Amino acid sequence: MPLIVPLLLAVVLFCLGVYGVLARRNAITVLMSVELMLNAVNLNLVAFDAWRVDQLATGQTAAVFVITIAAAEIGLGLAIVLLLFRGHGHADTDRARDLVEAE
């Protein structure tokens, strides 16, 4: 298989994530787009691991680590989104201009 195929797929997924982060309004959909971008990075890592036939499995180990970090990120991100919703009554990234709780 040409190496270019997984790399181009990763490029497309990453740019879909970029579009989602820039264009989406709900904070949870922004987080979902971030997950797409992290998946593109994982695809790159695994593809280069298969290309180099790495004895230390560097790419696959890094992919597993990135998945773990993504889990931590989405946990904290959703906690922040819920805090925003509790304080302001919405999860809209355009209207969330301050971090203090609305009185």
Added chain:
Amino acid sequence: MIVGFVAAGLLAVVAGVLVVTSRRIVHAALWLVVALGAVAGCFGALAAEFVALVQILVYVGAIVVLVLFALMLTKAPTNPLKDLTTKRSPFAASVAVVLALVLGAGVVLAFGNEKIEPVPAGAASDVGAAVFQTWVLPFEVLSVLLLAALIGAIVLSQRPGPSAEADTEAVAADKAADKAGDKAGDTARDKAGDKAEDRA
């Protein structure tokens, strides 16, 4: 192998487009399941079975469920929303397209002629040995990071509970009592002074 990869990749791209363009938030979250599952299929086609299984386990099993719970807790509407994407979405699309062209051109120029030989080196035993021998220090650091994320999420989602309110009330009551005591003392002193003046 390449047929499977291309099929899974096309599915991932279609599902990813629907994730970022769907007008229903819950549908977007469910399309995310399809996209992440298809990426797991790509990992499998690249002979990385362990990463594919972890992807399904963690992403589809945990992260998407977490996202769906967050959607329920923020009372996300299930009907199609017109204003789910902002007005500047054409600008966002142009940024994404330009970035895709730049990255794609760079990737093609750099790795256009390289090939991947199908070597099955992604079994759980291989990755497990690598994690617990070569990469054991980053692995331990990652456990600390997960603990920090756990504590952070707990602290963020903690409401000011009744005990905290009781504490503040107790402090306020103490302050009120102090003030009252001061006033009482003042009046007593004033009275005593008055009496002394009267005697004089």
